[in-house]
Amino acid sequence: MNILRTIYAEDLDDIAIGGAILGTGGGGDPYVGKLMAKEAIRKHGPVELIDVSELADDALVVPVCMMGAPTVMTEKLPQGDELLTAFRKLEQLLGRKIDAVLCGEAGGVNSTTPFVVAAAAGLPLVDGDGMGRAYPELQMVTFTLHGISATPMVLCDDKGNALVLETVSNAWTERLARAATVEMGGSALLAFYPMSGKQAKACVVRGTLSLCANLGLELRESRLSNGDPVRAIAAKLGASVLFHGRLTDIDRRTIGGFARGTARFDGVEDWKGQTFRLDFQNEFLMAERNGEIVCTTPDLITLLEAESGNPVTADSLRYGLRLVALAFPCNPQWKTDAGIALVGPRYFGYDTDYIPFDAH
Amino acid sequence: MIRIGIDVGGTNTDAVVMNGTEVIAGVKSATTADVMSGVVNALRDVLAASGMEASAVDFVMIGTTHFTNAVVQRRDLAQTAAVRLGLPATASLPPMVDWPEDLKQSIGNHAYLAHGGNEFDGRVISPLDEDELKGIARDIAAKGIRSIAITSVFSPVSSDFERRAGAIFEAEIPGVHITMSSDIGRIGLLERENAAIMNACLRDLSAHVIEAFRNAIREAGITGKFFLTQNDGTLMDASFAEKFPVLTFASGPTNSMRGAAFLSGVSDAIVVDIGGTTSDVGSLHKGFPRQATIAVEVGGVRTNFRMPDVFSIGLGGGSHVVETDNGIKVGPVSVGYRIKTEALIFGGQTLTTTDVAVAAGRASLGDAAKVSHLSPDLIDRVQAKIHAMLEDCVEKSRLSPDPLPVIVVGGGSILVDGPLSGLEVIKPAHFGVANAVGAAIAQVSGEIDRVYALAELGRDKALEDAKQRAIDAAIAAGAAPDSIEIVDVEDVPLAYLPGNATRIRVKAVGELHAG
Known part of the structure; x- marks a missing residue:
């Protein structure tokens, strides 16, 4: 098996930065996940990243992620063996060994959680994920588009509880798992969407973990060389600048358990005299410039601090920040009718059709 | 008084x-x-x-x-035991996991994980195990450690376990110093624990x-x-x-901002404190510095202290002024306290921002003849550069589109003249000792940071409860009850939790009770 690259503890800093960029404002703070991955790698050894094409067609590949409230994750840290327990349980259920780990969501905290179990189980990790970004619900993965069931799924908490779910649809998995997560104390870890190597080759959004690492590296190097970090990140992503402005108004509310809100900006420098509006539900989902929609989910909208290039989450938005909004096209799988039905603007309650974003 | x-x-x-x-x-x-x-x-x-x-x-x-x-x-720090209550949760990341190695070693790296802790809604993760804690106490005593930091999961919601564990340690190890994380920090386990451990090692x-x-x-x-x-x-x-x-x-920048507010009589403003090497810029809201929302590092350790949202740029009275191919460069290198010998006006060899201010006729300091050779064009361009650097800071610190004034304090105040970003500039009397004034006029406060289930209580009741708790805390800290004001209310909805769980922070302050 060809190894793309070996990931050591120190590489996680870059990956977490890249994960926050692909987090498009949500996905949870990668800090805790990063530290857990570092600890696991220090204890068990580095993680080998492989391309999805290296998998045998009949290999068993299992995606993982953390589920719950980001605030809880920063306070009640995991026990550490949750994902390994989930893997062992799933192996028991399926009557065979898992061959490789897959990242469920490359944005936010879940860009780092797969490294925890890959290191502990000594398994290779596929360079890719099921979103190419972050989304709030667990049916919102490309795996769903390929008819792969989220179950059997194993949800584990810090106390050693393991909950096995068998459901009739991935939407039901989301509902039941969400309720169980709350009972488990607001945060849990899970292994879901067990799939074959053949299925993985069809649905994985490829290369997103090495993209995360490269984004972090790019940001670091650009700073060291006194370059323009925002431009460096945009180039790496193939992204266009949507706007450069200062935040002038932020309105937050909680509806149905999600942090929704709107941020408004006034342009600076080249964008002086223009206005910008960003709607978010955990993630940034819709951007309007001068009253005209310029980008919507599933295309990616990410915010960077204008000077440092640091990614900014929806939670940390506040008056006066000078930010650059970047947009770049999503994975083509999301642009299908089924993809738009699953994660398009109407699913999130915005009264607009998806307008594909064309960088450049 | x-x-x-x-x-x-x-x-x-x-x-x-x-x-x-x-x-x-x-x-x-x-x-x-x-x-x-x-x-x-x-x-x-x-x-x-x-x-x-x-x-x-x-x-x-x-x-x-x-x-x-x-x-x-890393000097004068005591050997410290860090005890965390939360098992089986949190075992993935032990105390001090992300600390610089030298700091960890200098306080002995004594970390203990024990049962206890609460969920976000107050449920118990696992009951306290007294025998387990007594065993830890014996180990701590045997090592001769005299300071313990106790951190329980979600202790800002319920501090009961920290208190009970503290009582056990005090009974087992007479004279031991106990620091409880719930007395110091807010939600965010590692950051609050870090603050508690740093406190313990300073006892x-x-x-x-x-x-x-x-x-x-x-x-x-x-x-x-x-x-x-x-x-x-x-x-x-x-x-x-x-x-x-x-x-x-971080009380230093806070005092200088509070002093600036007091000396100028303005409670909502942007404050620029220009020292010899750097300028600290922050914004005042109701006479208090706006606090940082992101994690702040102290000595390489991540914390979530109530820190003023102040940032520094390398511009001060001693900053080097250099002409480069890309125009004028000011700072971040500075002659610092050696300004009295190294600046041109004091007979030195280095062109500093103070020299330019004197050449521009803005300050009478040292020997103006020693800078008479500077061309008016250079003086203009340096002043424009300084102005642009400060304007960018002021813009960053602005928290509203309202035309707030800019208060300039500190020894380097002579660098500033005229409005910044169209905002009025105030240079109050005694600007050089604004920080000591800030200390003199400090008030007493009480603060509360809790998670409320709004579905049960309703937002108004929850806010009322939080405000009363903050007022009680201020009175306990010595505030005159009739002077107490609520200065900050912040509620942040917690995503993905039921019952409309919301984290509410309230701060109340009052004048010190005389007598």
């Missing part, structure tokens, strides 16, 4: 005497290696300058960077330093009560400060 404010910085120890709201005298003197003799000198000088009798002084307020520097320089030093301050004040013949200022610009009495030295972190 006669108050003395003292700011013990790395270079200068500044002191002011205030009668009510009037500044009677202000002096600057050098900080000494032992700190104490510098405080004695400052007290003596400022009393002499004011013509006041020591016996007339009601209160002494001290702001100090001593404890921050101890952590940054020996704080006993020593507070005693020395007490002696210095007694030596000066002052019998009034004395306080230390904390990072949010409010006071803690000496015995409280001895228990919570970590709360003095």
Whole structure:
């Protein structure tokens, strides 16, 4: 098996930065996940990243992620063996060994959680994920588009509880798992969407973990060389600048358990005299410039601090920040009718059709 | 009421005497290696300058960077045990996991994980295990460790486990110092735990330093009560400060901003404190610095202290001025305290921002003839550059589109002239000792940070409850009840949780109760 690259503890800093960029404002703070991955790698050894094409067609590949409230994750840290327990349980259920780990969501905290179990189980990790970004619900993965069931799924908490779910649809998995997560104390870890190597080759959004690492590296190097970090990140992503402005108004509310809100900006420098509006539900989902929609989910909208290039989450938005909004096209799988039905603007309650974003 | 404010910085120890709201005298003197003799000198000088009798002084307020520097320089830190209550949760990341190795080693890296902790809604993760804690106590005692930091999961929601564990340790190890994380920090386990551990490792030093301050004040013949200022610009009495030295972190910038507000009589403004090497810029809201929302590192350790949202740029009175191919470059290199020998106007060889200010006729300092050769064009371009640097900071610190004034304090204030970003610039009297004034006028506060289930309680009831708790905390800290004001209310909905769980933070402040 060809190894793309070996990931050591120190590489996680870059990956977490890249994960926050692909987090498009949500996905949870990668800090805790990063530290857990570092600890696991220090204890068990580095993680080998492989391309999805290296998998045998009949290999068993299992995606993982953390589920719950980001605030809880920063306070009640995991026990550490949750994902390994989930893997062992799933192996028991399926009557065979898992061959490789897959990242469920490359944005936010879940860009780092797969490294925890890959290191502990000594398994290779596929360079890719099921979103190419972050989304709030667990049916919102490309795996769903390929008819792969989220179950059997194993949800584990810090106390050693393991909950096995068998459901009739991935939407039901989301509902039941969400309720169980709350009972488990607001945060849990899970292994879901067990799939074959053949299925993985069809649905994985490829290369997103090495993209995360490269984004972090790019940001670091650009700073060291006194370059323009925002431009460096945009180039790496193939992204266009949507706007450069200062935040002038932020309105937050909680509806149905999600942090929704709107941020408004006034342009600076080249964008002086223009206005910008960003709607978010955990993630940034819709951007309007001068009253005209310029980008919507599933295309990616990410915010960077204008000077440092640091990614900014929806939670940390506040008056006066000078930010650059970047947009770049999503994975083509999301642009299908089924993809738009699953994660398009109407699913999130915005009264607009998806307008594909064309960088450049 | 006669108050003395003292700011013990790395270079200068500044002191002011205030009668009510009037500044009677202000002096600057050098900080000494032992700190104490510098405080004695400052007290003596400022009393002499004011013509006041020591016996007339009601209160002494001290702001100090001593404890921050101890952590940054890794000196005088005590061996400390970090005990976390939360098993089986949290085992993935032990205490001090992300600390710089040298700091971890300097306090012994004694980490213990035990059962306990709460869920976000107050349910118990696992019950406290007294035998387990007694075993840990025996180990701690055997190692001769005398300071313990206790951190329980979600202790800002329920601090019961921390208290019970503290009582067990105190019974098992007589005379041990206990720091409970719920007394110090907010939600965010690692950051709160870090703050508790840093506090615990400073307990020996704080006993020593507070005693020395007490002696210095007694030596000066002052019998009034004395306080230390904390990072949010409010006071803690000496015995409280001895228990919570970590709360003095970042009190310096806070004091200078509070002093600026007081001296100018403006409570909503942007404050620019221009020193010799850097300028600190922050914004004032109702007379208090706006606090940072992101994690702040101290000595390489991530914390979630109540820190002012101040940022620094490398622009000060001693900043180097260099002409490059890309135009004028100002700072970040500075001659610092050597300005008296290295700047052109003092006969030195280095062109500094102060030289340009003198050449522009904005300040009379040193020998103006030594900068008469500078071309008007260069002077203009340097001034434009300084102006642009400051305007960018001011824009960053603006928290609303309202036309707030900009208050400029600090020794480097001569660099600024005229409006910044179209905003009025105020240079108040006594601008050089604004930080000591900030210490003198500090108020007392109470703060609360809890998660409420709004579905059960309703938002109004929850806010009311939080406000009352904050007011009670302020009264407990010594505030005069009729002077208490709620200065900050913040509610953040917690995503993905039922019952409309919302984290509410409230801060109440009041004037110090005289007598």
